[in-house]
């Protein structure tokens with residue numbers, strides 16, 4: 001068997017080399033080619049350039065390889081190609097989605113009246129959550145948002161969304177696409193471990209309300225850069241006090257709330273009005289697979305659009321497609337159901353614990369390493385760090401780390417990521433699938449060697 005530690009995570013080819021290899025694939029011709037020929041072509045030209053998420057040194061992103069049980073459902077979903085719109089399009093598909101959502105609400109400890117819908121991605125789940133929040137705000141002001149839109153608000157320009165400085169950029173997409181614009185998104189400072197600074201939130205909400213109408217607060221349980229978990233319980237109390245919709249973006253981190261030892265980090269999610277989650281991240285469910293939960297199932301009534309050919313008035317059959325915009329919807333529930341049944345909850349939890357424990361252990365063993373500056377105290381599976389090097393001044397540090405990152409990525413044997421916390425560049429490792437501290441530390445040692453090399457030869461950027 002090949003030792004994956006010595007193999008590449010992808011070919012390492014440049015964009016122009018990849019283009020050259022792939023061009024013949026899109027040379028569409030009058031006549032077809034045999035399945036064998038097609039297979040050979042794909043193996044030679046495409047597969048080397050795909051990222052191997054099951055490689056132990058793939059530590060850069062939230063992508064996971066498909067879990068074995070998930071593959072069982074994914075194969076069936078492909079074979080039958082079910083559209084999960086309403087009962088008449090797929091009786092089994094729609095019923096399984098509704099049952100799966102109910103079971104998940106209970107697994108995540110959401111309230112009895114909660115509900116959910118499968119979405120294409122966390123981005124769309126966040127967008128729908130903000131739409132629901134605006135709708136709710138409009139109801140408080142006595143008009144129907146579905147009919148009147150933003151024009152119904154007396155002062156639409158005053159509407160704002162509050163969220164963490166570290167929130168995912170999908171919220172910017174959402175606020176743009178809802179017609180509000182990025183100026184209507186106010187970011188809040190974060191504390192030392194990059195969670196929303198509660199004191200600042202409490203103070204600034206009062207100030208902000210003097211000039212703006214807050215329609216939604218978004219807390220993140222597992223931020224993209226550092227995996228930090230906002231204090232949802234305290235934020236939910238504030239939202240209740242001021243009567244504002246609370247959305248929790250749990251696209252990355254919510255899965256970890258299932259682990260009993262980590263549950264207290266997520267207290268308060270049950271009080272959120274809506275919560276998003278991406279099973280296509282560390283659950284290893286085939287992409288795309290996301291869910292938007294709401295605390296009161298009636299909240300989805302705001303999404304309902306009926307027609308004469310599907311979703312007919314007066315019919316009470318399972319219609320999950322009424323809860324989100326697409327009418328043709330994939331059979332997303334099936335692979336999630338088969339994955340959880342195949343593993344059993346106890347293995348699901350082991351799979352979730354492993355990367356978090358590995359990151360925690362790596363953090364502890366690096367605490368006294370003078371070459372490494374640790375930049376976050378991990379709450380989930382992400383560790384950000386900088387490399388200390390006597391030859392590199394603080395002014396050069398951002399360029400230095402970018403160059404170290406490029407050096408690591410180009411070789412294709414280890415995959416890490418590069419980001420900025422405020423304006424400070426950091427390197428980042430993400431443990432998404434089961435792993436151990438030894439594997440993570442090997443990558444960090446490799447990064448240190450590359451850093452030494454870059455420092456020796458001098459910066460080139």
Ligand SMILES: Cc1ncc(COP(=O)(O)O)c(C=O)c1O
Nearest residue numbers: 121122123168170224249251252
């Ligand atoms: C916290 C958070 N929210 C939202 C998203 C967007 O999710 P998706 O990539 O499924 O659109 C991400 C993606 O990484 C994320 O980390």
